[in-house]
Amino acid sequence: KNEVEQSPQNLTAQEGEFITINCSYSVGISALHWLQQHPGGGIVSLFMLSSGKKKHGRLIATINIQEKHSSLHITASHPRDSAVYICAVSPNYGQNFVFGPGTRLSVLP
Amino acid sequence: DTEVTQTPKHLVMGMTNKKSLKCEQHMGHRAMYWYKQKAKKPPELMFVYSYEKLSINESVPSRFSPECPNSSLLNLHLHALQPEDSALYLCASSQDHPGQGAYNEQFFGPGTRLTVL
Numbered sequence: 001k002n003e004v005e006q007s008p009q010n011l012t013a014q015e016g017e018f019i020t021i022n023c024s025y026s027v028g029i030s031a032l033h034w035l036q037q038h039p040g041g042g043i044v045s046l047f048m049l050s051s052g053k054k055k056h057g058r059l060i061a062t063i064n065i066q067e068k069h070s071s072l073h074i075t076a077s078h079p080r081d082s083a084v085y086i087c088a089v090s091p092n093y094g095q096n097f098v099f100g101p102g103t104r105l106s107v108l109p
Numbered sequence: 110d111t112e113v114t115q116t117p118k119h120l121v122m123g124m125t126n127k128k129s130l131k132c133e134q135h136m137g138h139r140a141m142y143w144y145k146q147k148a149k150k151p152p153e154l155m156f157v158y159s160y161e162k163l164s165i166n167e168s169v170p171s172r173f174s175p176e177c178p179n180s181s182l183l184n185l186h187l188h189a190l191q192p193e194d195s196a197l198y199l200c201a202s203s204q205d206h207p208g209q210g211a212y213n214e215q216f217f218g219p220g221t222r223l224t225v226l
Contacts, residue, residue, distance in 0.1 A: 030213070031213065031214075033214065033215075035217075040197075040222070041219060041220070042115075042199060042217050042218055042219035042220045043152070043199065043201075043217035044217070045214060045215065045216060045217070048214045086151055088151075090213045096142075096154055096157065096165065097154070097213075097215065099151035099152060100151065101150075101151060102149075102151055104149075
C-alpha cells in the first residue's frame with residue numbers, strides 16, 4: 001500500500017463545476033503539500049498545510065490530521081484548471097517529500 | 110525573485126554524448142533537489158544538496174553526476190545515458206534542509222525534457 005493515496009485518479013468536469021480531489025496518507029507528517037502540474041510543464045506549489053484550511057482564489061485546501069486526510073477543492077472550475085494535481089507529504093521520519101500518484105483533471109468548456 | 114530556472118528546456122542527446130543540465134535559484138534557499146519524472150508518474154527523487162553538500166543520493170547510476178558549485182546553482186552532468194533515461198528532469202529548492210517540516214516547501218523549476226537516442 002502506498003503511503004500517499006489520491007482519489008479519483010482521473011476526473012472530467014464541465015466548466016463551472018465544483019471539484020474535490022482527496023488525499024489520504026498513512027504516515028505521521030509535519031506538512032502536506034498540494035502541487036499542480038500542467039501537461040509537459042513544471043510543478044507549482046499551491047498549498048502547504050499542517051492544520052485547518054487555506055484559501056487562495058478559487059482554490060481551497062483542508063486537512064484533518066487525526067483522520068490523515070486532505071481535500072483540494074476548486075470552485076467555479078475553468079478549462080485552465082486542467083492539470084495533474086499531486087498531493088505530497090513531508091513525513092516526520094524522513095527527509096523528503098512522499099508523492100501521491102496524482103489526479104488528472106480535465107475541465108471541458 | 111521566487112523562481113527556479115532550468116536550462117535547457119529541451120535536450121536531445123546520443124548515448125555517447127556528455128551534456129549538463131543547469132538549475133538556478135536566487136531565493137537564498139539552502140537545499141536543492143534533482144528529480145526525474147517519467148510520463149504519468151510522480152517525480153522520483155535523485156539527489157539532495159544541503160548547504161552545498163550532497164546529503165542524499167537515491168542510488169542513482171553513476172552516469173548521472175550532480176554538482177553544486179555554489180548555493181544558487183545546481184548542475185546535473187550526463188554521460189553515457191541510456192534511452193530509458195529519457196524523462197523530464199526537475200530541479201527544486203527549499204529554504205532549509207530536508208526534515209525541517211515547515212521550512213520544507215519546495216519550489217520547482219519548469220524542468221528539462223531529455224530525450225536519449
